[in-house]
Amino acid sequence: MSRLALVADTHSYQEGLPRLLAFFVRLGITHLACLGDCLPEPFEPWLRLGPQYRLYWIYDVYGPLLPGATQSGLALELPGSVFLAHTRATLWNYFKDRLHAYKQGEERGRPPLILCHGHTHVPSVTQFTPPASRLLYTNDALRPQDFKARQACLPLSPDSIYLIVPGAFTLEEGRYPTFSFAVLDLAPPRVAMVSLTDLAGLDSRELVPLH
Numbered sequence: 377m378s379r380l381a382l383v384a385d386t387h388s389y390q391e392g393l394p395r396l397l398a399f400f401v402r403l404g405i406t407h408l409a410c411l412g413d414c415l416p417e418p419f420e421p422w423l424r425l426g427p428q429y430r431l432y433w434i435y436d437v438y439g440p441l442l443p444g445a446t447q448s449g450l451a452l453e454l455p456g457s458v459f460l461a462h463t464r465a466t467l468w469n470y471f472k473d474r475l476h477a478y479k480q481g482e483e484r485g486r487p488p489l490i491l492c493h494g495h496t497h498v499p500s501v502t503q504f505t506p507p508a509s510r511l512l513y514t515n516d517a518l519r520p521q522d523f524k525a526r527q528a529c530l531p532l533s534p535d536s537i538y539l540i541v542p543g544a545f546t547l548e549e550g551r552y553p554t555f556s557f558a559v560l561d562l563a564p565p566r567v568a569m570v571s572l573t574d575l576a577g578l579d580s581r582e583l584v585p586l587h
Contacts (some may be wrong), residue, residue, distance in 0.1 A: 377407045377430075377455055382558040384411035384462075384494025385544035386418070392555065392575050393418035396545065399578050401425065405559065409454075410434060411494035411542065412462030416442040434494075436462045456562040457487055463495045464539065475537065483535040488565050490532070492540045492558075499543030499556045499569050501530055515543065515571045520552040525573045529583065532565035540567055559583060 381400045386393065397419075400408060408422055409432040422431050423444055432452055433445035442448060451461040451470035459474070461467040468475075471491070478489045491504070501513040512530055517523040532538055543556025555572040568583040 378562050379403075379405050379407065380454070380458065380560045380562070381405050381408045382411060382492055382540065382542040382560060383408065383414065383545050384542050385413045385497055385546055386410075386415065387413055387544075387546050388415065389546040390415065390418045392545070392547070394421070395575055395578050396555075396557065397422055399581065400559075402579075403559070403583070406430060408432070409452075409460055409492065410442075411460060411492060412436050413494060414440075416440055420444065432460060434460050434462050457489045458560070458562075459489070459491045461491075461493050464491075464493050467491050467493055478537060485534045487562070488532045488534060489537045490540060490560065490565075491538065492542070492560070494541065494544075496541055497544040497546075497554065498541060499526075499558070499571055500539070500541045501567060501569065502539040503533075504537035504539055509539075513569055515556070515569070520554075523552055523554055523573065524571070526571045527569065527583075529566055529568045532567060534565075538567075542569070543571060 406428045407430045412434045422429055430446040433442045433448035451466050453459050459471050499515045503510040515526045542558035544554045545557050547553045553573050559568040
């Protein structure tokens, strides 16, 4: 796995997900992680695209489950030191020993340790360096109606721990559109963060190049 798409918190929204999955296919992405609070039905077609298409399904305590997923659970560890859960608290509960071992290890150009979660609906990338972690990217708004489209690509440094929240890809009843997702590259390590307020042009959109 060299590239992984991250989607979270679609909730009851389904209409735009076929376009998002088609966008991932156009980019040559075959590995997709759903980080919780997603309905299974819109993602089932992903697994019918071919044997190379993998779906890593994170569910919260109350589900929902997707029995056909490549892997599923409250928390998952993927190759490349990538860890998935729906909430940050679950990541800590499942992987705190790995986190501490990495922090105490010798800095020798190790690949970054990457923790991905959903739940907050706010896209963000944080470099975890306690007691003063660095917020490298966020796209938030005080009022939902002020949410803006934004796109960025961030390099991930070796010997570092990152928290990546792709944000919510949803348009539920009574909500404003927050079509956010992320694409994680492992070689070289970097993450593209994308937030849209409508899906016009998604079919021809490209990810921001890394300068």
